[in-house]
Amino acid sequence: MNKLKISNIVFRIINTSVFLIITLICVFPFYYIFINTISNNDLSSAGKILFYPIGIHFGNYIEVFKLKGIGQAALVSVARTVLGTILTLLGSSFLGYAFCKAEYWKRKFWYRFVVIAMYFNAGLIPWFVTMKSIGLYNNFLAYILPTMVVPFYVILFKTYVEQIPPSLEESVQLDGGGYFVRFFQIILPLSTPILATIGVFACAGQWNSFMDTLFLMKSQNLFTLQYVMYQYLNEVNALANLMRTSQATNVNAASMNLLTPTSVRMTVSFVVIVPILFVYPFLQRYFVKGIMIGAIKG
Amino acid sequence: MNLIYNQLAIKNIGTNLRWELITIKVIATVKKPGFRLFLISLPFLIAVFVFSYLPLYGWTYAFFDYHAGMHLKDCTFVGLKFFHSMVDNPVSRQEILQVLSNTFGMSFLGILVSPLPVIFAIFLMEIKPKHLRGSIQTLTTLPNFISWVLVFSVAWSMFSVEDGFVNRLLMSTHIINTEINFFASTDHVWLTMLGYSLWKNLGWNAIMYISAITAIDTEQYEAARVDGAGRFQCMWHITVPGIMPTYFVLLLLSIANFLNNGMEQYYLFQNPMNKSAIEVLDLYVYNMGMVGQNISYSTAVGILKSLVSVTLLFFANGMSKVIRKESII
Numbered sequence: 010m011n012k013l014k015i016s017n018i019v020f021r022i023i024n025t026s027v028f029l030i031i032t033l034i035c036v037f038p039f040y041y042i043f044i045n046t047i048s049n050n051d052l053s054s055a056g057k058i059l060f061y062p063i064g065i066h067f068g069n070y071i072e073v074f075k076l077k078g079i080g081q082a083a084l085v086s087v088a089r090t091v092l093g094t095i096l097t098l099l100g101s102s103f104l105g106y107a108f109c110k111a112e113y114w115k116r117k118f119w120y121r122f123v124v125i126a127m128y129f130n131a132g133l134i135p136w137f138v139t140m141k142s143i144g145l146y147n148n149f150l151a152y153i154l155p156t157m158v159v160p161f162y163v164i165l166f167k168t169y170v171e172q173i174p175p176s177l178e179e180s181v182q183l184d185g186g187g188y189f190v191r192f193f194q195i196i197l198p199l200s201t202p203i204l205a206t207i208g209v210f211a212c213a214g215q216w217n218s219f220m221d222t223l224f225l226m227k228s229q230n231l232f233t234l235q236y237v238m239y240q241y242l243n244e245v246n247a248l249a250n251l252m253r254t255s256q257a258t259n260v261n262a263a264s265m266n267l268l269t270p271t272s273v274r275m276t277v278s279f280v281v282i283v284p285i286l287f288v289y290p291f292l293q294r295y296f297v298k299g300i301m302i303g304a305i306k307g
Numbered sequence: 308m309n310l311i312y313n314q315l316a317i318k319n320i321g322t323n324l325r326w327e328l329i330t331i332k333v334i335a336t337v338k339k340p341g342f343r344l345f346l347i348s349l350p351f352l353i354a355v356f357v358f359s360y361l362p363l364y365g366w367t368y369a370f371f372d373y374h375a376g377m378h379l380k381d382c383t384f385v386g387l388k389f390f391h392s393m394v395d396n397p398v399s400r401q402e403i404l405q406v407l408s409n410t411f412g413m414s415f416l417g418i419l420v421s422p423l424p425v426i427f428a429i430f431l432m433e434i435k436p437k438h439l440r441g442s443i444q445t446l447t448t449l450p451n452f453i454s455w456v457l458v459f460s461v462a463w464s465m466f467s468v469e470d471g472f473v474n475r476l477l478m479s480t481h482i483i484n485t486e487i488n489f490f491a492s493t494d495h496v497w498l499t500m501l502g503y504s505l506w507k508n509l510g511w512n513a514i515m516y517i518s519a520i521t522a523i524d525t526e527q528y529e530a531a532r533v534d535g536a537g538r539f540q541c542m543w544h545i546t547v548p549g550i551m552p553t554y555f556v557l558l559l560l561s562i563a564n565f566l567n568n569g570m571e572q573y574y575l576f577q578n579p580m581n582k583s584a585i586e587v588l589d590l591y592v593y594n595m596g597m598v599g600q601n602i603s604y605s606t607a608v609g610i611l612k613s614l615v616s617v618t619l620l621f622f623a624n625g626m627s628k629v630i631r632k633e634s635i636i
Contacts, residue, residue, distance in 0.1 A: 017538075028443050029443075031427075035447045035510065038465055041464055041472050042460075045464070056470075056474075056478065056479070059472065059475055100354065103347075103351065104352075110341065112340055113341050113344050114341045129359075131613065132366075132592065133589070133592050134365065135362040135366055136358075136362040138365045158352075158355050160355075218454070219456050220571055224597070238457075238460060239456045271470050274463070275470070278460040281456075281460075282453060285449075289449060
């Protein structure tokens with residue numbers, strides 16, 4: 010019995026330590042980036058910041074927004090996240106609701122029409138040519154219109170609404186309310202959990218989206234934070250130039266913490282991570298719920 | 308004469324009647340609430356059509372000698388030329404084989420490590436303190452919610468010559484004297500790519516199994532323990548069979564997605580040094596079509612890929628129907 014207990018303790022210690030190491034591997038990079046953004050920029054560029062910050066200052070977070078393109082990119086990112094999420098919620102939930110109604114004209118056909126779109130795609134080049142020919146090339150709408158109806162969310166919402174007792178809706182039907190009234194006054198308020206789930210997924214998707222900028226956007230003022238960050242990571246020389254011109258015009262450049270390519274890269278990265286870092290722990294349960302409903306549906 | 312006129316009149320009445328009937332039917336349909344609902348949702352259906360079905364029209368480019376800026380009607384019809392050139396032209400054949408081997412290799416590695424999230428979930432559930440377990444779960448899921456660009460940035464901060472933590476650490480402890488350029492290396496590209504996607508997805512992929520485990524009846528464990536089963540016996544004889552169905556579905560889906568490794572990760576990590584080992588099908592289509600402007604050729608590659616993917620999906624679904632009597636799509 011005693012032997013059993015010891016092996017039990019040994020197992021627990023090993024098991025917990027392995028998981029703590031995995032957790033550390035997942036978290037440490039974020040910590041490392043963060044301490045480098047708040048440390049003395051020269052020390053950071055020289056590679057002296059490893060485990061803890063030295064010479065703490067928060068000037069980078071102000072300076073970085075003065076760089077050409079960052080403020081605009083942040084604006085575009087926020088705009089597409091907000092507008093895109095609203096559109097996705099509206100389109101996907103209304104379609105999900107509509108497909109719950111047995112009286113929907115040719116329901117089976119249209120439902121399949123939407124679901125097949127989830128599994129089949131024509132390929133990158135034909136998609137690109139289509140986007141271009143309908144005028145979405147280099148157009149902000151290209152960020153928000155294509156995700157208006159996401160088949161997976163339509164299925165999620167439909168599954169959810171099917172569980173709402175129809176008697177609730179009928180009470181308003183008797184008072185002469187149309188589909189719109191019923192949808193906005195009865196169905197939406199009752200489906201906040203699933204709306205939150207879809208909303209969180211859509212938000213993260215919009216914020217993290219990178220490829221659509223790469224494929225479709227030409228003008229600098231339509232670039233997102235993700236894309237600008239990628240440029241910074243990739244074009245070290247261009248970045249150095251950019252900083253020279255930005256800071257040459259800045260009279261206060263003599264202050265001790267001049268931006269360096271390292272500090273810019275890390276600070277911009279952290280600016281992009283922060284929203285997720287802050288929002289994610291609170292919304293995690295919605296994510297988990299979402300993946301569960303998705304799992305049931307397969 | 309009169310007779311003919313009469314006949315014509317009757318015929319006219321006939322067609323008129325038919326039209327009237329059709330009109331009545333249409334009006335009846337239109338007046339139905341179901342049709343009104345359809346009309347309200349029509350804008351959304353049009354969006355689905357435009358963004359998912361309309362691009363199918365672009366498949367025609369594969370059969371013409373198309374160059375950017377031209378009209379399709381000015382291009383010469385070349386039939387299956389671009390499909391043939393994939394295998395006939397030695398250069399493209401070489402490229403295609405390389406790309407396919409990259410695609411298959413990395414997809415296969417991905418399937419090979421698919422039990423890892425299962426193991427992760429099973430052992431995570433052995434951590435009894437609820438808060439500790441919850442925190443570990445939250446923190447290991449976090450990388451899933453950052454974009455691939457950020458993963459690239461994180462990788463840069465860890466491994467680059469300029470800012471990389473690993474290089475800095477090794478240099479400052481004098482283990483190495485010159486920095487290692489991890490990104491330029493052609494060795495083990497498949498494995499490093501696998502490593503990044505594991506870092507990003509392991510915790511997230513485990514969530515589904517964790518909830519499958521919590522759905523297992525606890526009485527089974529109690530009964531087994533009364534019978535003297537140890538921790539590992541419980542895992543092997545109760546937990547593993549309990550989450551097998553979930554694992555099976557996900558495995559089939561990853562088989563169905565064998566060709567679709569996506570291109571974002573590979574696009575970000577590609578550079579002139581590692582290109583030959585990292586270029587997967589999706590990235591090849593992009594590099595050929597959008598960078599190289601071989602629009603017709605890359606459309607042809609894309610068509611083949613789409614067709615094979617759909618076939619694989621039906622195959623996976625068929626397997627599921629036979630084995631689990633349930634469809635996955």
